[in-house]
Amino acid sequence: MTSAAMPQTSRRTTAPAGPAIRLIGLSKRFGETTAVDSVDLEIRSGEFFSMLGPSGSGKTTVLRLIAGFELPTAGVIELEGKDVSARAPFERDVNTVFQDYALFPHMSLMENVAYGLRVRGVNKADRRQRAAEALEQVQLGSFLDRRPSQLSGGQRQRVALARALVVRPKVLLLDEPLGALDLKLRQQMQVELKELQQELGITFIFVTHDQEEALTMSDRIGVFNKGRIEQVGTPEEIYERPNGSFVANFVGTSNIFPSTLARSLYGRDDRFSVRPERIQLRPLPPEGPGTGIAVTVTALVYLGHATQVRGTLSDGTTAVALIPVTAGRGGEFAVGQPAVLSWNQQDVVWLPPAF
Structure with missing residues (x-):
């Protein structure tokens, strides 16, 4: 049709x-x-x-x-x-x-x-x-x-x-x-x-x-x-x-970050979410400006158009980043490797309190 x-x-x-x-x-x-x-x-x-x-x-x-x-x-x-x-x-x-x-x-x-x-x-x-x-x-x-x-x-x-x-x-x-x-x-x-x-x-x-x-x-x-x-x-x-x-x-994958992280980054006591495709992930040492949070890579999933990288923050929170597959990229991350994730503040979605 x-x-x-x-x-x-x-x-x-x-x-x-x-x-x-x-x-x-x-x-x-x-x-x-x-x-x-x-x-x-x-x-x-x-x-x-x-x-x-x-x-x-x-x-x-x-x-x-x-x-x-x-x-x-x-x-x-x-x-x-x-x-x-x-x-x-x-x-x-x-x-x-x-x-x-x-x-x-x-x-x-x-x-x-x-x-x-x-x-x-x-x-x-x-x-x-x-x-x-x-x-x-x-x-x-x-x-x-x-x-x-x-x-x-x-x-x-x-x-x-x-x-x-x-x-x-x-x-x-x-x-x-x-x-x-x-x-x-x-x-x-x-x-x-x-x-x-x-x-x-x-x-x-x-x-x-x-x-x-x-x-x-x-x-x-x-x-x-x-x-x-x-x-x-x-x-x-x-x-x-x-x-x-x-x-x-439920609608897509989203990283839900706790209020403790929000307090240290933004000075407010609310949970927030960031979509995986909006997260930037870099190997250590961190390069360039912006918020950087240390994670340890725990899993890599190749999806064809992108690689899904899972990492764990120091408090045990799991974060997922979606890294597009482009020329010259690939092999940057390995399980057990330390990395830094960041995002733009406009990509933060604040969530109401959980009951």
Whole structure:
């Protein structure tokens, strides 16, 4: 689904003034377990919003609540300003794509995609036309008569997308749909999904535990932890300015330095973080100006584009630096070697107290 493959006669329509989805005090309990804990969230019309978090963080439960597969214990779910909290799934103008694409193996791609239209009572000619258009949109227009078993994993994922989009939902929910794909195909599909969403203008809500997926595709990200949302923001805001140690550690790798170091360097009693790629590491003796902290190198990990160097400070704190692989670099560090790390003060992110 390259830009050239998608004609710019877009079906994008003017987005409503209010949010596509509004969650107000949304909670869900399963017995004694609280899966979702008083979540408040607004998802804008026409945006690609990702719910990011580890397993058990509540993100998938929130998606199922929006879809209507679960009913909330407390709180309100609004779709374009209308309370749909108690409505059945078929009464909500949303559709879902799952990691398990659940295609009918005995049906052709045309029949699979048209199935939802048939259930809705659309006449045969119209549903065939709309199904063909949907498959064309995901670059499978020449495969109308094939069966799912004749397709690759990426192609089956496209069929599932076409089937969800053909009914023209206001909101498309995607529950880790790329999880079963290999790395290269997953990266390709990340770009294609974003291009498709931009062309259609439909609100996409994407659930993932993969930070790269969320950073690559999203307009905004909600980071979930223990049934609550830790932070909502653009990918840049989430990565560059995490609001706490959980977000700093979960979204990318971050060095969390203790308040004792902050007191000696900056005269304040707060923890702070610095991303590994923002740290400069030099062999002893230190050269040039700036803050220098002695470390002992404990591990080297070659990543292709960079070398990850781990070191230990005198107080036992572990620090990680990412050293780009460039001409003339390499072999500067060895396990057990003393080194000096430093950073620019503008790369410091101050963290709230831990409770």
